[in-house]
Amino acid sequence: MRQFRRSRFGDLIRAAGPSGRRRFLADLWTARGWETTVEDRLVVARRGDRTERLAVGSRPRFSLSPSVPDEATVVVALGDPARTRRAAPDDARVLSLDELFDLVRYGLPEGRGDDLVADHFGVRLADLPADGGGGGAGSAGRAGGARTGPLASVLPPALSSLPVAPLLFAALLVAAVVVTAGSGGVPTLGEALGGQQPSSPTPTAATTPAPTPTPEPRVVAPGVTTAGVENATLLAAAHRRAAANRSYRWTLGYRESIAGDETGREVEVVYVEAPHVYVSEVQRAGRLRAFPRPTASEDAYADGTTRYARRPAEPDGVAARVLDPDVRDGPGRQASRAARYLDWYLSADETSVARVTTPANASVENEVALYRIEGRGTDFPRSRGYRVEAVVEEDGFVRSMRVTYETRDGLGVEVWFAYDAVGETTVTRPAWLDRADGSNGGRTVVPANATG
Template sequence: MGDTPRERFGDLVRAATPSERRHFVADVWAARGWETTVDGSVVVARTETQTRHIALVASGWFGIRPSVPDEVDVVVALDAAAFDAAASEPSVHVFSLGDLYELVRYGLPSDVGDRLVETHFGTTLGEQSAATRPRRVSFTSRFRSARSGIVLVAVAALLTLAIVATAGVPGVVPGLGGGAEQSQSPPSSTPMPTVTPEPWTIAPGVTTAGVENATLLATAHRRVVANESYRWTVVYRESIAGDETGREVEVVHVEEPHVYTSEVQRVGRLRAFPRPTATEDSYADGSTRYARRPNEPDGIAARVLDPAVRDGPGRHATRAERYVEWYLSTERSRVVNSTVEDGVVVYRVEGSGNEFPRSRDYEFTALVEESGFVRSTRVSYETRDGLGVTVWFEYDAVGDTTVTPPQWAGPEDRPTNRTAEDGVANQTG
């Protein structure tokens, strides 16, 4: 058995019978929300819009190059030769056993992945040493052992015949090498190349290796929230030596892209600027945006939304896109685990090493859905002058949020003079 969990997983899959492997792969895809059946030597996985034909491929005897069955979309390659053969097919997506291990470990909740492996192979994905695990001996492995014994007996018989045939021949000493004066050099050992599994995409801009393209992820996030109603909470906090010195909490309710309210509460004294929270309370009814400004004659400033952009993504969807790109563009990131909530796979991603904004000890944690929707993000860092900063935002009430005018923007308080432009003093408001 291999020394690492990944290698031990590969050993378990290879030692299983072909039928056991196919049913295991079918259950893995089923755990990810596909409807699966085993049809002969192929696993068929279906959703409402997609169908995948999955085959497990291994090298043939005596190094015969394996072939990929017709009409197969996905291949799980059991060895390097099978991986190379499948990779030569441009229309086939290839999983090595390392990829399959990553899919089971990180593409499923940990308890689901462990349960699948234990059900099919009698062990889990934990870090136990190989010596503590009972090795399952399948019919395939027993057949391979028997076949190896037959081959050894046949080789021994051939060698015996060769020795007898060369006995008494002048200049030839009976032995394995044939000639007495030829020294037998050890066979050269050429290490087999290790196939490094390529990360695969689990969300727009995110692979199993982490956030690869924060811009792509941010764009996908904007597209999701632009078509949903939701409540968005944005928290900004400053501290010195761990003691909080001030915070802002903004709560945004969005019913439609241009129907929303935004209210901000502030506590303490804040030093850094600009901040991700809005600088003023606001309300938009679909055609006009009202901002609460005590210095205005009526305490409210109103601006007519530009009809040309009224059907756009909306102010808060655009803000969120910018924040996702800013805060998740780090030097290092990784997918820690995943869970399934209401049938949706949610990945926990952690990152560090961002220079924004001229910071140190930068870290983030984000919960990302397969669609690219970033459910929540928590960012912490320290500025060069020792100011600790924490930024946190979270979405909830998705699809269930409605908007009512705040009291300060009641009909009797709204100004009658409006400017026909879609602009605001605070670009993040």
């Protein structure tokens, strides 16, 4: 039988896992102009001074009522909306799957809802038959026509014209005869009608164990649950905050290859003492084709108030800019760079998360819970064979990340970064700045409202 758009949409939502439903709701509200984040069992949507907390009423396994978070203000009912209404907070708005379907089909610009469903579930609703009557297996019988449905093949023709009640009785009688068939497959009519039981024992039906409930994903870091990366932007923001409060050495690498043979690489080492006190050193080898790249294009030094860049094209070889005081109050240039890369590279199509059981440096990390993120597939960059792996702490600080992919023209790319010497890094003025000409170091000071 053909499946129509509404029923197919409902089946897709019910079949998705809890985290998949939340991601779909987050993207749906984002398409409607809200800013969304996924937080534990809720999707938090904000627009202006309004905030909505979206939840999906869980499908009860061992209780009569679905489970709904107390903070929810909008609840999607997977089953009976009335039952979900009784379980939801008093002021929450309950949406049935039909109402959610209407929101997708008619509450978004034309075609956007189809794209959204296709992105999450792999099917476009527009490709399914429009909702309508469409006769089922029993429609002809209801109209008084020929016998149809599953009972037609087991009832004699004489019963097909009986009223509904006798017909139902006959159906139950046939079912009882079939169920009570002996070991040879021949039903004993006396057993079905309540007669004497045979002396030979009948096999006992095997007991089907109750299904084990699937646990709800547990949050292990901001934007990350045991089911995968729920919100890469949220994780990136947490990393930016964590990096702003630590000193560290940050090593970034970029490598290109053709058919597995390396054609060029670039490695940048950044020593960060404070958000706006750092030294960056870049080394290159071979020939690099792609641009822009995550590694810096120049050596740099920042002392907290001024950033100096090593530029051979300048008359004295150095350019400088005064940092805006408002910028200096932020997390700093290096923390913001890392957050931007994490948002890009961890927005993968599929991700998984596992606890790291053997830290590389147990003396430092044995009291820190670490989780390994693995992902594949992404829209950024446009690529083939995209893979990403990262190790993250519970507060969102990403210890390391490695990305590999192949561009559409066959260029192999590898990007990686890692942190070490965390809490133990200091910065000294680089020699290339001391060698600049002039009594003031030969600096060309260019005031600018630039990031630090």
